[in-house]
Amino acid sequence: MSKLSWIAVDWGTTQLRAWAMDSEDQVIANTSSDRGMGRLTPPEFESALLELVEPWLEASTPALVVACGMVGARQGWHEAPYADVKDAFDPQITWVDTTDQRLHVCILPGVRQLVPADVMRGEETQITGVLALEPKFNGMLCLPGTHTKWAEVKEGTLRGFKTYMTGEIFGLLSSASVLSHSVNGSAMDQTAFIESVLTVAKHPESLAGSLFSIRSMDLLHGASPAVARARLSGSLIGAELASVTSNTALESETLIIGTDQLAKLYAAGLRALDKPARMLNADDCTLAGLKRAKAGLTLDVL
Structure with a gap:
């Protein structure tokens, strides 16, 4: 296996998915479990992540983990405050203290819209991914699910949802x-x-x-x-x-x-x-969004 550079994580309510990434942002391994946010208390998140990714870790080199989704909800591992719509593609990340020093975990925020009131967690990373994959797209995105989101993007910005x-x-x-x-x-x-x-x-x-x-x-x-x-x-x-x-x-x-x-x-x-x-x-959209988020991290926090 190629050398691990960082780990991409999509942590939803019912499922946890992780991708091992190399220095060229190529997937070298992936795994998943049913230990979503809804099944965990905050102290259990670190062990749930380690169950999946420990085979990828090296004792001498901490691994950067970039996570999106309900892991950042109030009931998640650590609450990541919502970003405003205008800042959806330039978010402030939240760092999580871990017991295992091999993990260097950051969580991406969800997005809030004040008028009309609405929120999302996880879908904003997929929307970011769409614009990474199709940067010239202007129009409506539909994100089907239990709570389906409709989002308007124009000129590389999220206009509303x-x-x-x-x-x-x-x-x-x-x-x-x-x-x-x-x-x-x-x-x-x-x-x-x-x-x-x-x-x-x-x-x-x-x-x-x-x-x-x-x-x-x-x-x-x-x-x-x-x-x-x-x-x-x-x-x-x-x-x-x-x-x-x-x-x-x-x-x-x-x-x-x-x-x-x-x-x-x-x-x-x-x-x-x-x-x-x-x-x-x-999955392509989620991973593209996580890659873009990782690329936006400044060198002094890596």
Whole structure:
């Protein structure tokens, strides 16, 4: 293995991922665990990190660790104060005291928006990565997830963002509402999804009624779980896209950070509304953002 230069870390609520980097910022090894922020108390973070990266460490040379995500939340390892939107790409890092002197850990801040009030942690690193990979991009970014983010970037700056709880609402309705009896399983009918996106995007005021009709179609017409699940997802995403397109025309290509099933649903929904969309690999964006953050560290702190 090439000589370790530094370690890139993406530490979310449910997962911890780490990449061993050489002096040319090339990945020489990677690993992950399910020891996300939600499973740890602050004193447990250092040992959770060591479990993953100790094979990479050398006793004589402390390793720089650049971390993003929920590791910097109030409930994380050490709170990293939010940066303002205008400073999103030039953040002040937070250094963490460690017991193991082989670790030299810094945490990147999240980003806050005062009006309208909104926050993000981790997504800002992916947005930074997008601009590192595609520096000439101007337009909207979609970051699908439990709480999907829509961010506007222009001329290399973050102009603003908005969070939608669409994924969490889907989870609650599919597991803890009357709809849970109709949407079991993981299969999803693509035709039903697109039809629901189009219906609710055109008439977002119909959302609540459209949702109950999912149960009615099951009881009265035997709609399959795949159709019901697709209608639930399509209705919620359709309402979200109606909100987004009410504020911006989305005439230029929207970049979707992700290539998983949820990202594909957003791409399909946008294209159904005749809005161009392209997916980017989320890991590539995260790593590019962490590389840019590391490159911005001054020599006196390395």
